[in-house]
Amino acid sequence: MILSKGYVADRARAPLREFDFERRPARASEVLLEILYCGICHSDVAMVDNDWGFSLFPMVPGHEMIGRVTTCGAEVTKFQPGDIAAVGCMSESCRDCSHCRVGLEQYCDHISTPSFSTYERGTTNLLFGGFSSSYVVDQRFALKVPSSLDPAAAAPLLCAGITTYSPLRHWKVGRGDRVAIAGLGGLGHLAVKFARAMGAEVTVITSSPGKRDDALRLGASDVVVSSDSAQMTAGAGSFKFLLDTISADHSVEALLRLVRTDGTLCIVGVPSTPIAFSSMALAAGRKSICGSGMGGLPETQEMLDFCGEHGISADIELLPAQAVNDAFHRLKKHDVKYRFVLDMRSLSR
Ligand code: NAP
Ligand code: ZN
Numbered sequence: 001m002i003l004s005k006g007y008v009a010d011r012a013r014a015p016l017r018e019f020d021f022e023r024r025p026a027r028a029s030e031v032l033l034e035i036l037y038c039g040i041c042h043s044d045v046a047m048v049d050n051d052w053g054f055s056l057f058p059m060v061p062g063h064e065m066i067g068r069v070t071t072c073g074a075e076v077t078k079f080q081p082g083d084i085a086a087v088g089c090m091s092e093s094c095r096d097c098s099h100c101r102v103g104l105e106q107y108c109d110h111i112s113t114p115s116f117s118t119y120e121r122g123t124t125n126l127l128f129g130g131f132s133s134s135y136v137v138d139q140r141f142a143l144k145v146p147s148s149l150d151p152a153a154a155a156p157l158l159c160a161g162i163t164t165y166s167p168l169r170h171w172k173v174g175r176g177d178r179v180a181i182a183g184l185g186g187l188g189h190l191a192v193k194f195a196r197a198m199g200a201e202v203t204v205i206t207s208s209p210g211k212r213d214d215a216l217r218l219g220a221s222d223v224v225v226s227s228d229s230a231q232m233t234a235g236a237g238s239f240k241f242l243l244d245t246i247s248a249d250h251s252v253e254a255l256l257r258l259v260r261t262d263g264t265l266c267i268v269g270v271p272s273t274p275i276a277f278s279s280m281a282l283a284a285g286r287k288s289i290c291g292s293g294m295g296g297l298p299e300t301q302e303m304l305d306f307c308g309e310h311g312i313s314a315d316i317e318l319l320p321a322q323a324v325n326d327a328f329h330r331l332k333k334h335d336v337k338y339r340f341v342l343d344m345r346s347l348s349r
Pocket of ligand 2: 041042043044063159160
């Protein structure tokens with residue numbers, strides 16, 4: 001077994017504490033990673049708080065992992081020891097359903113296995129995530145990271161990146177399209193960079209007037225403050241595509257008004273209460289509301305390669321692993337620009 005260290009929550013809303021545990025060794029098609037960096041997603045906070053009601057404890061969170069391959073099983077062809085590899089939201093899927101066969105593992109007919117707070121597929125063993133010194137995963141679920149990217153700033157691409165890249169691609173955002181990104185957080189700031197790199201004209205919808213300059217620096221050409229009714233009225237009917245990354249309860253109907261006729265409002269944020277909007281707001285303008293979850297493995301690799309080509313990574317604040325509780329506290333207060341990444345190397349020192 002591989003002696004590992006991590007940060008664990010023993011029960012819902014508990015502070016994380018240092019934790020010693022054992023990982024099983026890599027099997028023939030698996031790699032063992034020494035985790036170097038792990039991003040902190042709002043979903044990690046929501047899972048520790050059991051906001052969605054399906055968390056399993058004890059929980060080692062973390063699903064934006066960048067690691068160094070230390071051991072390759074005998075059948076591994078994709079990696080060699082020493083390579084930098086990445087793992088995101090999923091650790092397994094059935095591999096054989098209509099979704100898995102076309103690289104949409106996130107929508108696996110038999111439910112994809114997350115990378116933490118789950119039982120390892122086919123077992124009753126709890127799977128611990130990336131706030132730890134090691135991770136074992138099948139080579140198929142490990143991604144290659146372009147060498148041009150700073151590995152710490154690349155970590156958030158594994159969830160925040162693919163979760164925003166995938167809908168922008170699926171709804172074919174491209175040159176000249178007027179696109180809005182609602183919520184300038186971990187997901188939102190990467191969405192702005194992607195949409196801009198795809199050629200769109202990007203507007204940020206924010207509840208934080210102080211983020212204006214950052215939004216423009218990240219690639220937006222305009223900023224709308226959601227609490228300013230004059231700005232919201234002026235923006236009505238403007239956007240072909242609006243990506244809603246907001247983590248807390250908010251008025252989806254107010255965002256829907258910003259979408260133009262035949263436009264799409266795509267929701268990726270997951271507030272814990274159901275959303276409400278009037279069907280009239282949808283019908284007047286033949287608008288669509290839809291959602292999107294993470295992204296499959298081929299598209300995640302495509303996104304990483306796109307980031308390598310376009311020099312895109314997250315704006316991060318790198319913290320020692322020991323600062324995880326402070327980071328959670330600050331993330332809940334929206335005091336982050338724009339993603340915390342934990343330096344897991346400090347665990348093995
Ligand atoms: P984050 O970094 O905390 O950013 C969320 C942003 O939402 C904030 O920066 C803020 O932006 C805005 N916001 C927060 N509270 C608000 C409020 N009360 N009213 C209006 N706006 C508010 O979170 P994240 O890591 O980007 O995650 C965003 C959401 O996506 C979370 O719900 C997360 O669970 C979810 N998620 C979904 C998937 C998926 O597969 N669909 C994957 C990963 C994460 P402004 O300051 O600009 O207003
Ligand atoms: Zn996430």
